[in-house]
Amino acid sequence: MAETVLDVHALTSGYGDLAAIREVSLTVGAGEVVALFGPNGAGKSTTLSAIVGVLPTMSGQVRWLGQQRPKSLTRFAREGLAFVPEGRSVISDLSVQDNLRLGSGGVDGAVAYFPELERLLPRPAGLLSGGEQQMLSLGRALATEPRVLLADEVSLGLAPIIVDRLFDAIKRASVDRGLAVLLVEQQPRRALAVADRWYLLRNGEMVGEGVATDASLLDQMYLPSASASPPQR
Template identity: 40%
Template sequence: MLVLNNVEVIYDDVILVLRGLSLSVPEHKIVALLGSNGAGKSTTLKAVSGLLPSERGEVTDGSIVFKDQHITRMDAPARVKHGMSLVMEGRHVFEHLTIAENLVAGAYTRSGKESAADLDMVYEFFPKLADMRARVAGYLSGGEQQMLAIGRALMSRPQLLMLDEPSLGLAPLLVQEIFGYVKRLNAETGLTVLVIEQNARRALEIADHGYIMEQGRIVLEGPAADLRENPDVKEFYLGLGDEGGRKSFRDVKHYKRRKRWL
């Protein structure tokens, strides 16, 4: 459904962030893009969703193809109409509007009759939102706001849902609940999902395929089940090193060499 081929992104004409990044997202699958802060994960989503110009960024090389159509130069509203939706990091709900009003705002590309059916679908997936539909969004908890942000994104009936750090700032039980909703959406509706995460363990539990990203490049990819068992991924992203206790300086140097995927 989505293919990035050797994509390069530069900010302010000088800051190179993505360095020939390539990845693909198959239809009806969940793909996780993992990496530490500054790896370029959010920039990747902004490149796909068309939001780079608002931050003085630009795709300077490579191509982005969505549903067999080149969208590299397509503006953000057109990409939404074409079938993709982004839940940004930090949720960004309209705090002064009610839950119902937030959801309706997400359906601006659809007719009134269609959006009514979409509203029912969102309330079915997120019963908590249905019970609190008249509550002002600014008074919701972090987990409830994340549900609302995902629900609002679903109101445009996307074929590709992109999630930027959905676990950010949430307690572990809420993270598990949010990822459970994502897995259920994929299983029951066939929704294709690209999730950007630092919580590698949770992301790999629900994903079909994963990519590890460092310094603007993909350094490792494979089925999520394989990545969960990869010793380097365990060491650097899951906190499950093979050896317990404190490591010697020689070991640390060895691990650094491994982390460069050489």
């Protein structure tokens, strides 16, 4: 059985006095890709922000390699966390090469995952396409050789061929290096091609889980709720 890298137990978090997620529990093991699904406003991004400590913990706990999660995001990153938030987390005015140098993994590690970046190294990141920017962001994260990767909708707004490249890189790191991955996604079918297990979040609460082969179960639970959640992010 794979070592549990990330263990979230009964986590409640939110904004001010408002709990946006309530008693969320999940685990991610070494070498495992776990997908977190849910309709818009279900609390998926909030869950990631709470796990890494960007949002306060109202109750519950996040354990990291059997210990309490580091209190600061900087220390968490030093201990092996890579977090790719929603959107293109690149510095537009810097070149691709300088963006990669900002990460502890450097240039070569990112290019190993995405060879397309090599010819783009001198180019300002702001001039890249959306897919190229996401390869830059994910490549920079994977190059640090983290123990766990939290990725928030890396496929958003991208062509299927680019999404396949991103997911292939994530799966490769999981298989080759034992990377634990928690992947927030809006495209269940595509994500299940690389995931081992899944969780389903609705209205800030965990309502289901299964293995990747349980696609029919996910359909039964997810599709009827896709338009039922109120805006809550």
